[in-house]
Amino acid sequence: MKAFVDKLFPKKKFELSILFASLLTISKIAFPTSNFWISGLINGMLIFLLMYFAYLYSLELIKIKKNTPLTIVINIGLLNLMLFVIDSLASAFLDHDPVSFRSDVIQTIIRTFIGLLFIGSSAYIYSSIRELLFLHQKKDPQKFFNGMSALIALTFISNSLTVFNENYNFITNSFFVVSIILISINSLRVAWIAFLSKKDKLTLLGIAVLLLAFFIINLSTLFGNGFISQLIMELSSGFHSVLQLLLLFGTIYTSVIFFTTLFHLPTAEVFDKKAEEVSSFMDLSRLLTQVFDFEELADTITNMTTKVCSSDSAWLVTILNGANQITAVKNIEKKDAAIITNLILDEFDNKIERVIAFENKLVKTQLEGKSKQYNINALAIAPLHVSENISGYLFTVRNQNFGFGEDEIKSVATFADYAAIALENAKLIEESIEKKRLESELDVARTIQYKIIPITPPQLINLKISSLFIPAFEVGGDYFDFFQISEDKLGFVIADVSGKGVPAAFIMARIEGIFESLATILESPAKVLIKANEILSRSLDKKSFVTATYGIINLKTGVLKFARAGHVPLILSLNEGAQKLIPSGIGLGLDYGNTFAENLEEKEIILNDNDIVVLYTDGITESKNQYGDEFGEQRLIEVISESRNEDVNEISKRIMEKISVFSRDNSQHDDITLVIFKWIS
């Protein structure tokens, strides 16, 4: 039926109610007396429809308040109060003479309006009680409720009809009686009361008393022959008996509410506690997945522990590098918590494997010369277990003179378990954040390095150049570059910055700028390096240094001038074979005085056809094999002398092949740079 109405009049229940209310008013004005049977029938039908739609509309309104049964009860009470007030006011101010008001239109309108208020209120009260009946029911209450509704409707109809023939009154009466029986059965549905908190139950008890009083007053008014009773009778006798039934329903149901609440009061506290426990655990499991800040979680845990265990204070101890640390406190000073923790843990040799509880414990200690005493009436301690280890303890203290119950001790243990998980989570997340940070830092360093280092070497006629750069995962600080100083002069530099990652990349960027500007100004490699050392003294920290080899090749004459500042040797292959060359020179940044300049030796070599110069960084010679042996200079020199007749790219390829065969399964720890020059005259 309801589904059918929903389909026919979607969301129009309010409008329909208003429509029928208006029609009723008009009908009343048109036919002020209900003696005429057609007008009586029409009024009856209109009231029936109005009640039905008002009921459906109220149901929608009340659905929203489903989770606050107290509000529903209070609303019923307020409506009752309103009916009572109307009752009193109307009796006092309105004309009582049936003959005179029937001819007065305004009187009729006021009377109809009062009637409408009663109809609307009864619909609302009925739907409110329905909502309460259906709350927290395990079995479907639909059948009994619908039965009751049907009988109330039948009472209405039969009563409306028997107005015309008093002989059939017994039918109405039987419907009325059966309705009362069903009302009584339905009134037993008060499961929702159990789910109220103790405070709410007390409130409900108060409201129920008032509500009961209103219902009884209104009911007695209606059963009597007072003004309102007559007014409603005048409106519709069917509605009159329905209203009686509804008020009776309200009275019975309110009485049931009252007694049920009264009997529930003694156990209300236990029920509250259980409910709190359940919701705390739910909150906590939600927090665990949402909050990664351990401090916040720790605060929540101590807070909830005091609530659920009805204790006065709680604190969380975490073990960091073997030391106990008070992470969160509730209602206790950290200092006091630390003292109690240490004294008690000492007693247990610093290890409590399972949850324990004490009563009446006296903790005495010396604090800054003064002896301090803690009298602990009840104490429970639960360890935070992470796999095999204990990562901390949860303490809770009660000042009242009774110990913790078994269920409370269990709760402490459960909270400790939650804390343990949270602690572990927070740690893992911190680690992964740190890892992410390092990775993004390395990305920055790598980007800098790639921007600085030339992608391809210059293409020249007399000088063939191959350059190869393979960065290590951690960014090693290798740098090389070529400078076209003039048409026949090419400058070059190879350098290795100490350290790794972003700091190395930062210095790398710095020396790139230094060499690029010095290359065009100074024509002597030694002078370039001395000046670079001077400039670097401003930006290098004490423990950083840079090794570098700087050189200039005359592209017409093949004259190579170079100087080495602490860098690995150059390898020269003139005519045949190959040998290393180590002119003296200390690394950049090792000394900012004269020592650097005094020790820097500049070399000059004239390159002939097919002569080879190899520059590299220690990433090549320090490549390791599975036994930890280094590739070394000797192997490098051998490959170069073997392949010296190949072109520069082929030589480079052979060197790298040798290295990769040598260090097969070992990962590359440092940047690898390899620059090869070959003079073709």
Add this chain to the structure above:
Amino acid sequence: MADFNVSTREVGSVSIIDVKGYLDAHTAPDLENEFNKLVSGKQFKVVVNFDNLKYISSAGLGVFMAYVETMRENNGDIKFSNLKDDVYNIFDLLGFPVLYEFYKDENDALAKFKLQD
């Protein structure tokens, strides 16, 4: 990771730091700690014995550079002894022998400190 060990002995007024294993970016902080202890204990005469050191990286070298100034300003020094050839080569390439004193044996280094007293 490759392991590294550092310990300090006192011989007269000189502290001898024995380094063992692999001294790289990951283990350099251990050596820094040792130097910090010496500086706060006003021990500025230091010999580093490399007898058991297998490898040193640029980060390891940086530790000596960071502390040598403090030691020298306080009438002390950092001297190196007992270096294996390959370890010495690393120092040598960088030009350390120009700036630091290297000895075949720690006793030579101790003797040098005595001479300066």
